[in-house]
Amino acid sequence: MIYLLEDAINGILMGSIYGLAALGLTLIFGVLKVINFAHGSLLMVGMYAAYWAVLLTGAHPYLALVIVLPLMFAFGYLLQAVVIQPIFKAEREVREPITVIIVTTGVWYILDNLALLVFGPQYRNIQDNPLRGKMIEAGEMLISVPKLWGFCAALVTAALVWLFLQKTRMGRAVRATSLDRDAASLQGINPYRIYNIAFGLGTAVAGVAGVALVPFYNVFPTVGVLFDIKCFIIVVLGGLGSIGGALLGGMIIGVIESVGPQFMTATWTEAIVYGLFLGFLFLRPSGLFGVKYDW
Amino acid sequence: MPLFVRSATYLHILILLLLYAYLTTSWNLVGGFAGVLPLGHAAFVGIGAYTSTVLSLQYGVSPWVGMIVGGFLSTLVGVLIGLPTFKMRGAYFALATIAFAEGLRVMVENIDRLGPFLLNGPRGLQIPPLELGFGRFMFAEKEPYYYIILAMLVLAVGITWVVSRSKLGYCLAAGGEEPEAAQSLGINVARVKLVAMAISSFLTSLAGTFWAQFTLYIHPKSVMSLDISFEIAFIALIGGRGSIAGPLLGALLLRPVSDFSRIHFGDTLPGLHLVIFGGVLILVMLYQPRGLQEPLTRLYRRAMARWAGMRERG
Numbered sequence: 001m002i003y004l005l006e007d008a009i010n011g012i013l014m015g016s017i018y019g020l021a022a023l024g025l026t027l028i029f030g031v032l033k034v035i036n037f038a039h040g041s042l043l044m045v046g047m048y049a050a051y052w053a054v055l056l057t058g059a060h061p062y063l064a065l066v067i068v069l070p071l072m073f074a075f076g077y078l079l080q081a082v083v084i085q086p087i088f089k090a091e092r093e094v095r096e097p098i099t100v101i102i103v104t105t106g107v108w109y110i111l112d113n114l115a116l117l118v119f120g121p122q123y124r125n126i127q128d129n130p131l132r133g134k135m136i137e138a139g140e141m142l143i144s145v146p147k148l149w150g151f152c153a154a155l156v157t158a159a160l161v162w163l164f165l166q167k168t169r170m171g172r173a174v175r176a177t178s179l180d181r182d183a184a185s186l187q188g189i190n191p192y193r194i195y196n197i198a199f200g201l202g203t204a205v206a207g208v209a210g211v212a213l214v215p216f217y218n219v220f221p222t223v224g225v226l227f228d229i230k231c232f233i234i235v236v237l238g239g240l241g242s243i244g245g246a247l248l249g250g251m252i253i254g255v256i257e258s259v260g261p262q263f264m265t266a267t268w269t270e271a272i273v274y275g276l277f278l279g280f281l282f283l284r285p286s287g288l289f290g291v292k293y294d295w
Numbered sequence: 296m297p298l299f300v301r302s303a304t305y306l307h308i309l310i311l312l313l314l315y316a317y318l319t320t321s322w323n324l325v326g327g328f329a330g331v332l333p334l335g336h337a338a339f340v341g342i343g344a345y346t347s348t349v350l351s352l353q354y355g356v357s358p359w360v361g362m363i364v365g366g367f368l369s370t371l372v373g374v375l376i377g378l379p380t381f382k383m384r385g386a387y388f389a390l391a392t393i394a395f396a397e398g399l400r401v402m403v404e405n406i407d408r409l410g411p412f413l414l415n416g417p418r419g420l421q422i423p424p425l426e427l428g429f430g431r432f433m434f435a436e437k438e439p440y441y442y443i444i445l446a447m448l449v450l451a452v453g454i455t456w457v458v459s460r461s462k463l464g465y466c467l468a469a470g471g472e473e474p475e476a477a478q479s480l481g482i483n484v485a486r487v488k489l490v491a492m493a494i495s496s497f498l499t500s501l502a503g504t505f506w507a508q509f510t511l512y513i514h515p516k517s518v519m520s521l522d523i524s525f526e527i528a529f530i531a532l533i534g535g536r537g538s539i540a541g542p543l544l545g546a547l548l549l550r551p552v553s554d555f556s557r558i559h560f561g562d563t564l565p566g567l568h569l570v571i572f573g574g575v576l577i578l579v580m581l582y583q584p585r586g587l588q589e590p591l592t593r594l595y596r597r598a599m600a601r602w603a604g605m606r607e608r609g
Contacts, residue, residue, distance in 0.1 A: 035386045086581050098332055101389055102532055103580050105525065109573030113566030121565070221566075225521075229397060232390050267405050274398030281391050282379040 015254015076203025330471020343503025419514025535586020
């Protein structure tokens with residue numbers, strides 16, 4: 001019983017990091033109304049950035065955030081401005097241009113395979129870092145320290161994003177654009193700039209997830225694919241565009257993945273997650289907290 | 296088309312080119328004409344490959360019969376996926392197809408025995424080349440495979456041609472471009488999309504059986520991987536979705552790139568062809584959203600018009 005509880009707690013912690021990764025995706029969807037298929041690859045870029053920042057400077061793994069955060073924001077901002085924006089301008093009357101899915105899939109393939117070309121296929125991890133394999137004992141349970149920090153990072157990031165959207169002038173402009181692009185531009189908001197900012201923000205959140213993952217997770221070129229599909233599942237589960245839904249969806253997946261192997265072969269849990277996803281798609285496509293109108 | 300290639304390597308590449316042209320043509324029926332974005336067609340390839348292989352290994356059924364059984368099984372599955380998802384917006388359909396294909400792959404990887412059927416989990420199934428001949432869909436040389444896949448491609452292109460000129464084709468095009476307008480004209484958009492999905496999944500499944508008989512070894516990663524689904528979609532999108540020539544042109548341009556970059560740079564520059572694919576895909580989507588077939592078709596029409604004019608003037 002105690003093992004079950006231990007697994008559930010570690011599952012919630014790991015799941016919140018999945019939720020953190022999915023938060024960027026749901027943020028971008030909420031504003032641009034398109035699914036960014038390259039999101040996992042952006043996470044991969046964030047992980048490599050964090051990895052090299054730590055390795056080259058020798059600083060504490062979480063200090064990498066100082067470099068990774070602005071870098072990823074700029075990367076996302078430019079990606080949207082250069083690659084995705086032309087499609088929005090070309091298909092002005094389409095609310096959710098499906099072409100964006102295709103283009104971001106192209107970005108995914110380019111980023112993943114460029115990483116393979118440049119860094120090679122090997123799994124990398126930061127060998128001597130103070131967090132690696134560190135556990136705290138709570139009674140008879142062992143709880144991973146880097147996952148616990150990741151959990152805190154997820155909650156803080158979600159709160160900050162929520163505050164930004166609700167309390168700042170820019171946040172209000174972002175929400176207005178997400179509600180109605182044309183009406184927002186009539187109020188003097190430049191929707192394309194808002195899109196750039198939202199995309200940059202979503203990418204920066206993926207960067208935070210990358211920093212949280214690097215102390216205990218392997219970095220390799222296709223690590224993004226692992227998270228990509230997980231993120232899709234999480235955002236649909238939680239409701240596309242919902243911040244709380246992303247965190248909760250992530251935790252559900254995390255608990256299934258960590259408690260499941262007590263009852264079945266570990267690989268079966270993956271099948272269960274897909275089954276759950278399809279069930280939600282068919283029965284409740286708006287997810288746990290999604291807005292009915294959107295679907 | 297007579298066979299002009301002598302080297303076994305080039306013949307292999309040519310067969311793969313035709314196979315992908317066939318797969319993409321089948322995909323195009325739903326991905327092109329119906330205006331949705333299916334990203335899980337590998338599931339049908341897998342169903343086709345596994346159905347015919349299990350039936351022939353365990354029950355001695357000819358793969359040709361297994362091919363048809365697999366086709367109907369895929370049709371059923373395709374309709375079951377399409378039924379709830381065609382009513383949703385485009386992105387949801389794309390996600391549902393990915394999730395279904397990946398879920399199916401994970402399940403097959405985890406199942407050694409499905410009732411009486413031996414699937415052998417991640418290790419896959421090997422087809423021992425004991426009985427050669429047309430009836431067993433097994434040949435010592437590659438030439439028969441070449442003619443079979445060529446015939447299949449001609450059939451698929453023929454079906455596409457017929458569909459694109461039928462009432463179904465017009466309903467599909469209308470439903471893909473302007474679903475609300477089409478609905479107001481009395482077209483049941485979800486239903487015509489389902490019909491397209493049924494045809495497409497049937498045809499795609501046949502390629503699975505072909506693939507199994509051509510390589511004589513199948514495992515979940517080889518016949519149901521996400522990479523297959525994406526490569527099919529990439530070829531169609533770059534060539535030009537919704538046109539008959541698009542998939543053929545796309546396969547003709549992209550398959551050699553991937554084969555030759557794997558042969559020549561496979562060890563030094565892995566993944567190079569996928570970087571090229573991704574780059575070309577983005578450029579095509581930005582500057583030529585109807586695919587590369589469009590400027591070529593225009594060029595062809597202009598050339599034909601000029602030629603006709605020259606003939607008139609004598």
